[in-house]
Each structure stands twice: as structure tokens, then as C-alpha cells.
Amino acid sequence: MEEALLRSLTPKVLALLVRRGADFAAAEDAVQDALIEAVRVWPADPSPSSRLRSSRGDPIRDPMGWLVTVAWRKFLDQARADAARRRREDLVDEEPAPGPAPAVDDTLQLYFLCTHPSLTPSSAVALTLRAVGGLTTRQIAQAYLVPEATMAQRISRAKRTVSHVRFDQPGDVSTVLRVLYLVFNEGYSGDVDLAAEAIRLTRQLAAAIDHPEVAGLLALMLLHHARRAARTAPDGSLVPLAEQDRGRWDTELIAEGVEILQAALARDRLGEFQAQAAIAALHADAPTAEETDWVQIVEWYDELARLTDSPVVRLNRAVAVGEADGPRAGLAALAALNDSLPRHAAVAAYLHERDGDLATAARLYAEAAQKAPNLAERDHLTRQAARLNARRGR
Numbered sequence: 001m002e003e004a005l006l007r008s009l010t011p012k013v014l015a016l017l018v019r020r021g022a023d024f025a026a027a028e029d030a031v032q033d034a035l036i037e038a039v040r041v042w043p044a045d046p047s048p049s050s051r052l053r054s055s056r057g058d059p060i061r062d063p064m065g066w067l068v069t070v071a072w073r074k075f076l077d078q079a080r081a082d083a084a085r086r087r088r089e090d091l092v093d094e095e096p097a098p099g100p101a102p103a104v105d106d107t108l109q110l111y112f113l114c115t116h117p118s119l120t121p122s123s124a125v126a127l128t129l130r131a132v133g134g135l136t137t138r139q140i141a142q143a144y145l146v147p148e149a150t151m152a153q154r155i156s157r158a159k160r161t162v163s164h165v166r167f168d169q170p171g172d173v174s175t176v177l178r179v180l181y182l183v184f185n186e187g188y189s190g191d192v193d194l195a196a197e198a199i200r201l202t203r204q205l206a207a208a209i210d211h212p213e214v215a216g217l218l219a220l221m222l223l224h225h226a227r228r229a230a231r232t233a234p235d236g237s238l239v240p241l242a243e244q245d246r247g248r249w250d251t252e253l254i255a256e257g258v259e260i261l262q263a264a265l266a267r268d269r270l271g272e273f274q275a276q277a278a279i280a281a282l283h284a285d286a287p288t289a290e291e292t293d294w295v296q297i298v299e300w301y302d303e304l305a306r307l308t309d310s311p312v313v314r315l316n317r318a319v320a321v322g323e324a325d326g327p328r329a330g331l332a333a334l335a336a337l338n339d340s341l342p343r344h345a346a347v348a349a350y351l352h353e354r355d356g357d358l359a360t361a362a363r364l365y366a367e368a369a370q371k372a373p374n375l376a377e378r379d380h381l382t383r384q385a386a387r388l389n390a391r392r393g394r
Helices: 003-020 024-041 063-081 088-093 107-114 121-132 137-143 148-162 173-185 194-208 212-225 251-265 272-285 294-308 311-325 327-335 344-354 358-370 375-393
Strands: none
Touching (some): 024 063, 107 173, 107 194, 121 137, 212 251, 311 327, 311 344, 344 358
């Protein structure tokens, strides 16, 4: 059984069942039952170039239509068994005739449903990976380092929360994009590459809706993902952007990301993900760290700050100002920000080092290490502090 085929069809089948009137939780259960049935009766290794046949030899000319028919029947079986289910008899009367699945694709509405404002960010991420991404509960639990039972409860609560939501209600694209970006930033954990999964889901979303910010997010993901192989040393330690081996960057992903970004920017509907992608593109375009166009990066950070009014954006802008206009200009920009911001101490340490104040920089690197959100970052900052202390002791 080709897993990629099932995963690509899962959100479309689920969306179609919800469109027909099934509540989300029951529809998702029915689709999972249909997928189990597909694994049982479909061939183990279907050839994309030939017509699918089941293990009984029956032709499967329309895999999606087959899944829709089986899933709908599974849903109706459960509806008949549950005397309290609303509209039970009406749904039985509405059973569609067997045949090809309708051409309508409600995948976009499924994205909106899985990122409904009534859900917490963590629940929206889990539900999106389960319903749209087609990942198992175990895979999602392993990726987020929580027990499978805990993740199952989280997904179950999320499904109950959105079961009352009408499927034709308009959704918020920006919320969907934020959830996908949360998934992307988790990177790789367990047996699931969440960064690659987020890119796949964003590609799928881009195919369902023509929106410049969707394109901007996809471009941003591709440009960041292109640098992935160079981000860590063989021992697992972090490699800062300026020290990365740019020969290990994926030039095909960079070219694709830049092309998508340019098309989005040409529409003159700038959004925060397009601005972030523009900054990433400028980094990717520089043959060496010394050739980075920091002046233009500062200008893009100004645009991004105007769009978001985010203190984190202004923190990153301070770094860019320090590169473009000198470390003291960067420190002046940093002084306007609250020192409780995440990574504030790390930025201050870097700028003080650039300014030649090694004692202050070493102290701030050590302070930043204590506040680091993960082990790799803590080890990197600790090594920076040790490096500067060693230099001062010579």
C-alpha cells in the first residue's frame, strides 16, 4: 500500500464527509476505518502507471471514490448503531449512489476547521496533523514527546470542540498559516519530519487557495529548509548562520523559494510571511556572510515591524542594525526593548562582543545559556561564554 496516496486522499475524503453532514469526530473515525480497510484490500505496492486492483483482483479505478463510499458506509453503520445520533434516519436516506467521487475539494475548509479559533494552538496543531496530514496519533505523540494516551485525549477534545462548527463558515487564513508555521518550527522529532510535513501541507494549501501570504509562508519554509544540512555540526552542535558551509545549502529549494516569493511580492499585497521570506532570501543570496546586504535586511525588518508590531521582530532588527551600522547602533536599538524578551541576553552578548567588550559579552552569554529554550542552544551559548573567558585569560 502506497502511504503517500492514502495521506493525500485522507483530507479530501474527510472534508467530503463533513460537507455531507457528518460531524467532524464521527467523520474522522469513519475515514480511519476506511483507511484500515484500504490497507487490507488494496495492493501492497500499487504502480502509479497502472490501474489499481484490490487483493481480490477487482479494479479500483477511482481510489478516492472507493474511500468515500467505504467511509460513508462506515459512518452510516455507526449512525444506525447510535440511537441518539442526530438526523440518523435522514442521513440514511441521503446515502449517495456508488460512483466516482465529486470533483469538489473541501480541503481548504478542513484546514479552517482544524485551526478554529475555539482551539488552543497545541490542539490545532495536533488536529491538523491528524486530519489533514494523515499522521497517526502515535506519530504525533512521538514528535511532540508526549505519551500517546495524552495526545489521543488532546485530539479527542479538539474533535469534540469543532463538531458543532458549520463547515461552510468562512475561515481565517492567517490562523491556518500560524498553525503550519508552528509545525514547521518543531523541525524533526521521533519518526516524523515535521518541517517536511509542514512544507507538504503548505504546498497542499497553496494548491487550494490563491493567496500571497500562503505563497509567502511556503517560500519562507523552503528558504529555511534549504539551510538545514548546514545548521548542525557532526557532533550535533549548532552552527550559526555566519559560520555555515553555504556549499551545503540546497540551491534547488532556494531557487524555488525565491521564485514563489517574487510572484507573491509582485501582487503588492505584502504580509508578514512575505517579509520574513524576503529577509531569508537576502541571506540565501549572499555568497558569503560578509557579502550579506544588511542595509536591505534592516529595511525589510522595518516593514515587518510595521506589519506585526512584534518585540521579537524588533529584537532581530537590532542584530541587523548592528551589522549594517555597527554594534553600538545595534545596542542603541536593543536598549529600547524589554530585557525580559526571549534571547535578549544572547543578542546583547553578540553585540557587546562585536563592540570589543568581552567581559560583558561573556557574562551575557552565560546568562543567556541559563535561559535557553533547548539543550542545543544552551550548549552553544555556554561554549561562546567559555571561548570569550579563555580569550580574556590569555
